[in-house]
Amino acid sequence: MNQKSNNASTNTSEKTTRKVSVAVIGAGTAGQNAFRQAQKTTENIVIINDGIWTTICATIGCMPSKLLIAAAARAHEAKSSKEFGVHADVQIDGKQVMSRVQAERDRFAGFVKRQVESWPEDKKISGRAYINKEGLIEVNDELIAADKIIVATGSSPFVPEGWVDKLGKTLITSDTVFELTDLPASMAVVGTGAIGLELAQAFTRLGVDVTLFNRVNRVGGLRDEDINQKAIECLGHELTMQLDSKIIDVGTQTNADNEAPSAFIDYKDSAGQSQQWQGECVLVATGRRNNINQLGIENLGVELDDKNRPKNLNINTGQIGDLQLYIVGDANAHLPLLHVASDEGFSAGSEVCRDNVGAYIRPPAIPLGIVFCEPQIANVGMSLPEIERSERTHVTGKVSFDNQGRSRIMGVNCGLLHIYACKETDKILGACMVGPDAEYVAHILAVAVTNELSVKELLDTPFYHPTILEGLRSALRDVQKQMSIPHQAEKREEDGF
Incomplete structure (x- = not known):
């Protein structure tokens, strides 16, 4: 692992049952991505997992929650359709609702299980890992000396004491x-x-x-x-x-x-x-809280901050300082989101490749969070407090969805969008929204922030009529108006109807 662990493994070689190039601890989204990527360049690898060999997303997170939300949306549409002249007698069978959630959840989880089952049995270890003071991984009755360790132990729900x-x-x-x-x-x-x-x-x-x-x-x-x-x-x-x-x-x-x-x-x-x-x-x-408290990473020299996050974290790869240790996904508590965990696992698995051959390190994703309630909530890029602390000269473009054309047609007209833009650069810094189709608006804005598109460049793209996304254009025009840049000034009337 590091100099200390290498010396220790030499002194205790008679007790070590396995020596590997890479050990992955945890088989969630980040861990599985790291294992698949690292396995491309080294056969001398193991993945250790305590519990189910699926992911939080498939088993207890994204997918079952969206299945429940889908059932709820059907019920809500039927019960709230009177204003459209559609009258329905809604009866909800709770057992059938939960049965479908569980059946489809198990189907999604089954895809993950089949992927894991395709891996060689001698590279999978079921058990709880602990990194001892010699830098060796203790699991079941084995001691494992690893040149590099990727920690992807995920997170667990936080429940108040007692x-x-x-x-x-x-x-x-x-x-x-x-x-x-x-x-x-x-x-x-x-x-x-x-x-x-x-x-x-x-x-x-x-x-x-x-x-x-x-x-x-x-x-x-x-x-x-x-x-x-x-x-x-x-x-x-x-x-x-x-x-x-x-x-x-x-x-x-x-x-x-x-x-x-x-x-x-x-x-x-x-x-x-x-x-x-x-x-x-x-x-x-x-x-949720990350699952690293009882792993023994302090024996490798890792320090945690007051929120249990590892210090000296490279957000591109998950590497901790110059240690041959990578903490990725929910385990590092940086951005506990599936797409971030996936990217971090991929990058860590690439980084530990022998001589870094074939490594591709994905750039860190900009903050992107979506809450799938109705109306949806979305946060993109920098938050308003972050922008204010940075002392950037910024403007906030605004649009209400209360009377936005397509939103009112659909009966989902409740919402507000704020877009924060830098006045000096004409670039979007971030956005915050509650409203219909926020997931799609957020993705468009995330592309704009990631690719550093100017407000003018984004406004030059087509906005189809009549769509909820026309609200995005209205907010962008409000940004443009506040910029007071002569060559960008537009005097077109809003054509949302």
């Missing part, structure tokens, strides 16, 4: 929610990040009585206060939210008729008044 014991079986997390065999009658969701918002709205639309809690008056991690307030307004038409609330205690209580225990949450609301929520279960969506 809640597991207090809530017992009434507590569920994003790791367990998709194992429900039926829809509960009522649910509290704690946390308004991406996971909390998406699941709270989905269960609400499927007929579950949901109350959403958060300790601050913010949803979706939004840092632009105008967008945040608009998101609260739009989502508040459906969701019961207790924002800016303080949870005092949680627990369970048994009903007089000896039914299964129900959960309770004692809290103070935004006005400071004591309240209690009671219901069937509590979904804790208070974030």
Whole structure:
């Protein structure tokens, strides 16, 4: 691994059962990408995994959550179609909803499993890895000396201290929610990040009585206060939210008729008044934490900051300083998103290639986050606070979707888009949005930021009529107007109708 570990492995060679060029610890998205890439140039490689040999995305994350959201969207469209003159009697079969979620989830996970099954058995080790003080990897009854180590151990749900014991079986997390065999009658969701918002709205639309809690008056991690307030307004038409609330205690209580225990949450609301929520279960969506605490990476000289993130991290490759150690994906807690984990795993697997032959290091992705609630929430590039701290001279282009043509036609006219642009360079710095089709608007803006397109260059591309994306053009024109650059000035009237 490093000089220390190489010397140690020589002194304990009689105890070492295997010597490898590369060891990958963790078989999620990042780990699997790293293994596949590194295997192209070295046969002397192992991948060690504790738990399921699939990915968070396929098994407990992106795919099952979108399956639940898809069911919820069907129910919502049917129930809210009266304004279009379409009347429907909606009946939701909770068991069938969850059965389809699980069946399709297992189908997606099956693709990953088949990929893993195609790998040589002698290169896969099931067990919990620990890096000892000699720099050797202990797993099961083996000691493994690795020239290079890639750590891709992922993340786990964070649950406040004591809640597991207090809530017992009434507590569920994003790791367990998709194992429900039926829809509960009522649910509290704690946390308004991406996971909390998406699941709270989905269960609400499927007929579950949901109350959403958060300790601050913010949803979706939004840092632009105008967008945040608009998101609260739009989502508040459906969701019961207790924002800016303080949870005092949680627990369970048994009903007089000896039914299964129900959960309770004692809290103070935004006005400071004591309240209690009671219901069937509590979904804790208070974030995820990286799984590196008990791995022993400190024995290799790795230091962590106050948020458990490794210091001296190369965001391109995941390498820690000059150590032959790479920490990638959710394990480094840099940007815990699937596409980032995929790129980091690919880059780390390329970087450890022998003599770096055939290595292709993907550039770090710009920040891009999407919350798949309705209306959707998106953040692209630099946030408004980051821009303000940088002291760049910037302007903010704005557009409301409340009366935007296609949005109103579709009955999804609630939203707001802000585009932040540098006044000196005419380049887009970032954007924040709540509104319809935010996922597509965000991708267009991400391409613009990545390729350093000017506002004029983006406006020179076609915008088809009538589309929701015409709202993007309106915001760009607002940016252009504020730039006060003569050769870019346009006087065309808005043609959104």
